[in-house]
Amino acid sequence: MSVSILDVALKADVSRMTVTRVMRQDGSVNAQTQDRVMRVMRQMGYVPSPAARAMRSKDKLRGTGALCFALIFGADTQLADGFFCDVARGAEQAASEHGLCPLQVHWQNTFEASWPRLQSVFSISSLCGAVLVGQFSGREIKNIQQHAKRVVVVDGPAPENLPVASVESDNISGCKLAIQHLLDRGVRRLLILTGPPDHYFSQATLSAVNYFRSHFERVDIANTDYTAQTAEAVIHKVWAKGRKYDGIFGNDELSLGALRALADLQVKVPQKVRVIGFDDIPHAAFSHPRLTTISIDKKQLGREAVLGLIEMVRGSHALEPVKKIIRAKLVIREST
Amino acid sequence: MSVSILDVALKADVSRMTVTRVMRQDGSVNAQTQDRVMRVMRQMGYVPSPAARAMRSKDKLRGTGALCFALIFGADTQLADGFFCDVARGAEQAASEHGLCPLQVHWQNTFEASWPRLQSVFSISSLCGAVLVGQFSGREIKNIQQHAKRVVVVDGPAPENLPVASVESDNISGCKLAIQHLLDRGVRRLLILTGPPDHYFSQATLSAVNYFRSHFERVDIANTDYTAQTAEAVIHKVWAKGRKYDGIFGNDELSLGALRALADLQVKVPQKVRVIGFDDIPHAAFSHPRLTTISIDKKQLGREAVLGLIEMVRGSHALEPVKKIIRAKLVIREST
DNA sequence: TAAATTCCCGTGAACGTTCACATCAGGAAA
């Protein structure tokens, strides 16, 4: 059926090992032989069997460079909102520059629902590692780690007792930046739009808020499911109640929903209410008014994660989990 | 190091084959033995080696039920714009309902740049098929088909001489719907925002336009790279030239950019210019004004593709390429 | 009671590689 290394060897009148060495390109083969073998390989359409290769060479991971890792998205990642798309893009780009190949897998709602699918991916081949995007529990990470030895967490909390590397955006500083900016603009009655209470970004937001709490007349928190729709509804409800705020802070998706609601309510932004987002997703630049926001280099986030993974593969320092921080910066547009 | 099937067999006092059979769950093993082996497997933390498995069992693709296929995104897919995210979601959902597992791979700019990465994925295991999202050339499809026997094309042109199934949105009808709607609203000077000239959606747009051309005073076409940014620039440029239109049609991403530019130019939408999009991406509902658009059920697109693939796997009718069409419908909001 | 059937289970071989080691020619150093 398919042509094996032995077929090539026979036809090229050398041993299997020589063919292997030719593929390895380490210059230990006579140039003339090299050429001949190469020609035969091409002519016969030889394709190395990754399975056999994986089995024998275990962790050496050179060979074809067919080095795959899983890019696993957490249940909290609303891929459609643009943030995680960019993270994925960054990761893919970095991976492809280094000859790695990412396999994307998306978490379903629960661990139980997702695990079988992950198992499938794991069972397909021994991956060289996994990049976890978003929030995962210690248990989840531990389970994943059993199959993909090397694990990097991006944009989510990395349990301290586990040997995982992590890349985080500097959420707390970023939130502080946002709130400070609102403060500078004279905001005193602040509405915070946040995600579910147990979400790590919600918590980052809260701790930033607490830092400034005393400067505000009032600060209210509204939990959402991170959709623009919910944010829109929240604003309508809150305004109907007669609560008036002069500043709103939430991630871009939520802020965009808020902006839309405020337009319906004929509330002038930024004159009456100032709105600031977080993430700097692509659409934030095209809203009306354009959204002031905290910009995170999402591609960098993905890129650094993959780079971290590669480091772990290259060197064998599995014991020294690195933590990288991506800085956040303020982008002033029209909504403040 | 790692525990093999033999270790389990020894400890459970059975043969390797029995362990294999236990994993296969085909009821050919005595219940008592089954339990014992299971217990030992768990206790020893046995994980089957996918490599060895892949090598030996080649194409039988039962075993764990780890049935994977590749979800390949074309170079034309701006994942970040929300359209293809939803397609992916739909595909994933359908896949997971049927015990399949999608591996996402994203095309780089060129075939040459992407091929090695695809090779990696293919080489990792024999996939049961591939879903191609977006526009691929015949050559590309043919190459892919060599590795993933079953191929379904979604939202892109399916070469007629190739045995591929396809799922398309009804682009031409959809575009006609949009243009008819503009016509109904009294538009007579139309600006079309479209993608690259050789893109299949651009072409669908054009053929719809031609159908109605005689009804308009003027119709101009502007090619873009499908980014809101470019659309924004185009509008500014066109308006600066003094060309005035009373209707604009392009996909949502482009329309959103146009909307933003018109706001800058203080052109009232829909009073002065009516804007209609295509796709109904999530953000289209939150723009100001909210974007009237042609809605495509993107999840359905992905779902049908996977369903088609499953059909091809179940039945063996590789010779009867099915073509499904997803209907488009008009969603009237505020921009017209 | 013999023969046939059914239910379980085991054995050896093979899959396509790579690893560790062996071989072997030819030239340099002693």
Added chain:
DNA sequence: TTTCCTGATGTGAACGTTCACGGGAATTTA
């Protein structure tokens, strides 16, 4: 000449499975 090295290639074994058999005990059928 002998010894030692170096560069180029070959050999047998092993990796962890699964497949195609084969076989024995228990049960049914003739």
